[in-house]
Amino acid sequence: MPATDDSALALAAQLRGLTDAELGALLGAREVRGASIKDFFDLADAMLDPESIQLALGRLDRSTLITLGALGSADGAISAQDAAARVASLGADPAAVAGHLAHVVGLAIVTRADERYAVPAAVSRQLSQWPALGLPGLDELASAPAPAALVPVSQTEARVTDAVSAEHAFATSSAIAELISELQHEPARELARGGVALPDNKRLAASMSVDIDRVAELLEIAARAGLVALDSGRWMPTAASTRWLGGTSGERWARLAGAWLERLPADIRGILGHRAHAVWGEQLQEYVDWLFPAGGDRMRERVLVYTRDAQLLGITADHVPSTPGAALLADGPTAAASVMVSLFPTEVTQVYLQHDLSIVSPGPLAPRLDARLRTIADVEGRALASSYRVSVSSIYRAMAGGETVATIRQFLSEISLTGIPQPLEYLIVEAGTRYGLVRVATIDGDRASIRSTDDAMLRTLLVDHGISSLGLTRAGDRLVSRFDQALVFWTLSEARYPVTAEDSDGAVILLKRPQASRAAAHDAADSTANLIERLRLGSSSDPEVTGAAWLSRQLDVAIRAKLTLTVTVLLGDGSTADYQLEPASVAGGRLRALDRKADIERTLPLTSIVSVSPAK
Structure with a gap:
């Protein structure tokens, strides 16, 4: 219902005076849905809706609510100095009032004119109903003491915590590397109702060697770090994922942990930052309930998501902050990464190449070497000591990405503790000889054509049910598809054919794997931008x-x-x-x-x- 006082007028005028950046931040913070909003009066009415007000009040901590209550108890608009005096009379700290006022004005639950502040009647009415809803009134907000202090972490417990947190951090970084690698081969479909489709969920869980219930959590961590994104209903790696895979272990973890910290809401960051050396768990939740009286399940869920991911990233272990976790909250990801790396197992730079075409790493292989080895061999076992296997199809895949017989031989020689076994040498040479037997080009502007010097290979492609989705048909000495060159090329590559791409002159060209062009979060940004444009056009x-x-x-x-x-x-x-x-x-x-x-x-x-x- 629209406000029945002058609040809508005052608030509409205040909203109209905001910059686009300020307006965008406000719309995001208040989670405004703009379908029915045509002008600033509609927006003011939406902001003064009781449900919207209660949602905003749930985001305010106890100290800010005291300032808001003191302001609302005044008869009309008052100055910041008068507000501070009222807060002091309640026994609360008046020094923080200026910051509180700026915050609530920014959330559009207080209006400001001529340096005087007023609480809209709709907000005051909502606050007056709190006791009936089981929420504290102004006097109780100011008088209720905080829960008992959290238990500090002992030195002995810190050593155990650091060991466990390093194990979690290493496992999560490794799992996300597997996630990106699997999405490079085949994107995962997002359901309309949310969540990854079950077949893709099972596939990703198997590739990461985790329970299926953990896939969504790891996908969220990777998306938060900008390594994967939802594009046209499919989860795909981003361009940043390539750089991340080639980074050091410390750089990998720093990006994941830094994204966690960067996306940490200011209110939750304040809670965790002040408790960086204390046990979290149930006592932390009690404190959150006290600090955010109207936060309810929403605030608990927000804290739960970030504390859950803190466990996975090794920022905490069993609800106890690790030494790297405390450094992250205090000094940022770079400082924290140097601490975390010292806890990681020692990396190796050389491996054993074996006669059965397997490759065994005696310890965690340096990420840059692991990333390149994955282009040449398939991962068979992922742990502190990983194993890989080279095959004809994996060599084809490497060559499709730009490798040659010479570069593959040189790389394997550099990292091998045992030289290159003769069976592996034969395999590389044979794959190099056959590579390019299938060539994909573009015809008629956007369709793909396939040619080969081996007609039997073309007949095989026509009857292969695994690539029937390409809809290949015979056209003289070639096969044609209605799909473009890139899609046909990568489909044949994943089907383990010796395929290469060529231009119209027959010269070999390299095609990049498809990557997400934009993140799903941009959709929300686009919606906000459209609403702001509509408001500006109307006003x-x-x-x-x-x-x-x-x-x-x-x-x-x-x-x-x-x-x-x-x-x-x-x-x-x-x-x-x-x-x-x-x-x-x-x-x-x-x-x-x-x-x-x-x-x-x-x-x-x-x-x-x-x-x-x-x-x-």
């Missing part, structure tokens, strides 16, 4: 364009709510005069209103009205 700062429309909406709100306004009118001699009027109707370009002070009815041309504002 331009140019009075010649929208001044009349703005005036009409102000008067309409005042008429419906029976509000008294200060109406500034331009007189014949060029001067202005202020009238305290209660608008009754607008018709024929004229305002009819009751002048309470003079106890007469006035009729004014709309063209002579300079401005209107809530009555003072």
Whole structure:
């Protein structure tokens, strides 16, 4: 329901004066859905809806709520100094009042004009109902003591915690590397109702060697770090994932942990930051419930998500902050990464190449070497000591990515503790000889064609059910598909054919694997940008364009709510005069209103009205 006082007028004017950046931040913080919002009055009404107000109040900590309550208990707008005096009289700290006022004004639950602050009546009404809802009133907010202090972490416990946290951090970084690698081969489909499709969920769980219930959590961590993104309904790696895979263990963890810290809401960061050396768990939850009286399940869930991911990232272990975790909260990801790396198992840079075409790493292989080895061999076992296997198809895959017989041989020679066994040498040479037997080009602008010097290979492609989705048909000495070159090329590559891409002149070209072009979060940003544009178009700062429309909406709100306004009118001699009027109707370009002070009815041309504002 729209507000029945002058709050909507004051708030609409305040919202209209915000910059686009400030407006965007507000719309995000208040989670405004803009489908039915056409102008700033609609937006003000949405902000003053009781459900929206309660949601915003749930985001405020106890100290800010005390300031808001003290402000609301005043008779009309008051200054920041008067607000601080009222807060001090309640026994609370007045030093933080300025920050609180800036915060609540930014959330549009307090209006500010001429450096005086007022709580809209709709907000005051909502606060007055708190005791009936089982929430604290103003006196209880100020008097209820905080829960007992959290238990500090002992030195012995810290050593155990660090060992466990390093294990978790290493496992999560490794699992996300597997996730990216698997998504490079085949993206995962996102369901319309949310969540990854079950077949893809099982596939990702198997590749990461984790329970299926953990896939969504690891996917969220990777998405938060910008390593994967949802594009056209499919989860795909981003360009940043390539750099991440080639980074050091410390750089990998720093990006994941840094994204966790960066996305940590300020309120939750404050909670965790002050408890970086204490046990979390149930006592932390008790403190959250006290600090955010109206936060309820929503705040508990927000804290739970970040504390859950803190466990996976090794920021905590069994609800106890690790040494790297405390460093992260205090000094940031770079400082924390240097601490975490010292806890990681020692990396190796050389492996054993065996006659059965397997490769065994005696310890965690340095990430840059692991990332390249994965292009040449398939991962068979992932642990502190990993194993890989080279095959004809894996060599084909490497060559599709730009490797040659010479570069593969050189790389394996550099990392091998045992040289290159003869069976592996034969395999590399044989794969190199056959590679390029299948060539994919573009015809007719966007369709793909396939040629080969081996007609038997073309006949095999035609009957292979594994690639039937390409819809291949014979066209003379070639096969053609309705799909483009990149899709056909990578489909054949994943099907383990010796395929290469070529241009119109027959020269070999390298194709990059498809990557996400944008993140799903951009959809929300686009929606916000569209709403801001709609608000600006409906309320331009140019009075010649929208001044009349703005005036009409102000008067309409005042008429419906029976509000008294200060109406500034331009007189014949060029001067202005202020009238305290209660608008009754607008018709024929004229305002009819009751002048309470003079106890007469006035009729004014709309063209002579300079401005209107809530009555003072």
